[in-house]
Amino acid sequence: MDRYENFPSRYVLPRHVDVWLPPGYETAPDRRYPVLYMHDGQNCFDPAESSFGKAWEVQTALERLMAKGQAEPAIIVGIWNVGMRRYLEYRPARPFLHLLPAARAVVTAGLGGWPHSDAYLAFLVNELKPHIDAQYRTQPASAHTAIMGSSMGGLISLYAICEYPEIFGAAGCLSTHWPAVEGVIEPYLRDCLPDPATHRIYFDFGTQTLDALYRPTQQLVDTLMVEGGYESGVNWITREYPGDGHFETYWANRVHEPIKFMLS
Numbered sequence: 001m002d003r004y005e006n007f008p009s010r011y012v013l014p015r016h017v018d019v020w021l022p023p024g025y026e027t028a029p030d031r032r033y034p035v036l037y038m039h040d041g042q043n044c045f046d047p048a049e050s051s052f053g054k055a056w057e058v059q060t061a062l063e064r065l066m067a068k069g070q071a072e073p074a075i076i077v078g079i080w081n082v083g084m085r086r087y088l089e090y091r092p093a094r095p096f097l098h099l100l101p102a103a104r105a106v107v108t109a110g111l112g113g114w115p116h117s118d119a120y121l122a123f124l125v126n127e128l129k130p131h132i133d134a135q136y137r138t139q140p141a142s143a144h145t146a147i148m149g150s151s152m153g154g155l156i157s158l159y160a161i162c163e164y165p166e167i168f169g170a171a172g173c174l175s176t177h178w179p180a181v182e183g184v185i186e187p188y189l190r191d192c193l194p195d196p197a198t199h200r201i202y203f204d205f206g207t208q209t210l211d212a213l214y215r216p217t218q219q220l221v222d223t224l225m226v227e228g229g230y231e232s233g234v235n236w237i238t239r240e241y242p243g244d245g246h247f248e249t250y251w252a253n254r255v256h257e258p259i260k261f262m263l264s
Contacts, residue, residue: 041078148172172258206244
């Protein structure tokens, strides 16, 4: 595992970035690899560093899929969040432009300011991804670049593929926290969903704790996916996990599903 401590940026505060290289990377110098970018990087790999004592151990999930021939080897990049700034950085900004100015001012005041998600994505696209592509043997095209997260991380992953479809070809959105964009995400997605011919999007949600709130908006989003030309099971998946709640344990248990879908 490579760690870039306090990776600098002109867009956002510095944060750690971890890079996991798949088995065989060092012994196959001519091979190039797809890349999976993940938010909340401290929760991706090591339980000892995770925010709540439980990590997804996503590298183990990928290795198991590789052993079964269900996913190709990939580089995983874990981007740490910076405390409470996470909520402003991961909340999509442009959907709120669908509000009238007065309503927009009220909403953003309640959020603690205008979302910083455009700056966060600029950091990923203009600074971090070029660095990863320069330092490692990546396949830099969008067809081989995926992005994934849970809760607010699911929102920013969806926003990333909509705002930068030329950069990201697949998005994994686990337990997407729809209440953070309630009432504004539908018109945004109607205008901004990427081309289903070249993109894949995965959604899921549980039925307990915060996840119990998600089904109504997820159903609206699913309707928009169909209207946008997406076909369930082909370039889009939405899955419900009865009994699952809003916590790392549940995401760790099912993270192999979006990885398989995005990296198969």
